[in-house]
Amino acid sequence: MFLMKDIVRDGDPVLRKEAEKVAFPLSDEDKQLAHDLMEYLEVSQDPELCEKYQLRAGVGLAAPQVGESKMMASVLVPAEDENSDPLFKDVIINPVIVSNSVQRGALTEGEGCLSVDEDIPGYVPRAARITLKYTDVDGEEHKLRLKNYPAIVCQHEIDHLHGTLxxxxxxxxxxxxxxxxxIFIY
Structure with missing residues (x-):
């Protein structure tokens, strides 16, 4: 399981590199990486486990953030109602935004990042809606439309795969x- 000590911090060159595409079928190493990326998010969103392991809660974690320059990220956007299914949950591999809205959106409180320790205030304008194409860990291709918070989270994680913070x-x-x-979200 990844801990905070495993998260690469701002200033490490891997965070500014273009990540390598991931080959299919996934190697055992890449399957483990996908599992570990999602496990971090699941554990970090559980208040008791988050405290136990001294994690920062996250909704997304990209492979470069753990030192792996690969086009892979986990996304786990919880529903507002804790008894509902997540708004979006998957490991996105070789993701591409195939279209996006002209309308922009931003989080009212700004964005944060597990790799950036300091608070950097300001609005991060992003597309309010995107169409995302990616492959999951089983090799199945997906093409779906996301809006608002899930769209913003996916854009943040995809930025990591292209060396952008x-x-x-x-x-x-x-x-x-x-x-x-x-428009402003949350």
Missing amino acids: FYDHIDKDNPFSKTEDE
Whole structure:
């Protein structure tokens, strides 16, 4: 199981590299990586286990964040009602955003990252809706539309696979600027 000591921190060159595509069928090593990425999110979202293992809660974790330059990320966006199924849960491999809305969205509290220890304030404008194409751990291809929070989380994780960090999107001169057509989520 990954712990906070296993999370690569901002400044490590792996976070700024273009990740390598993952070959199918998955090797045993890649299957284990996929399992471990999702396990971190599941454990980190359980308050008791999160405290026990001293984790920072996360909704996404990309392979480069654990030092593996591979096009793979786990996403676990919980439902607002804890008794409901997650809004989105999967390990996305070789993901591509095939289309996105013109309308932009951002999280009202800004974004954070397990690899970035300091709080970097500002809005991170992203597409409010995306169409995502990816392959899962079983080799099945998926193409689905996501909106609002799940779309933002997937864009954040896909950025990791291309060497981009969330704060690269923040307007340096006016971090809380927004356009009239931007929607805010949460």
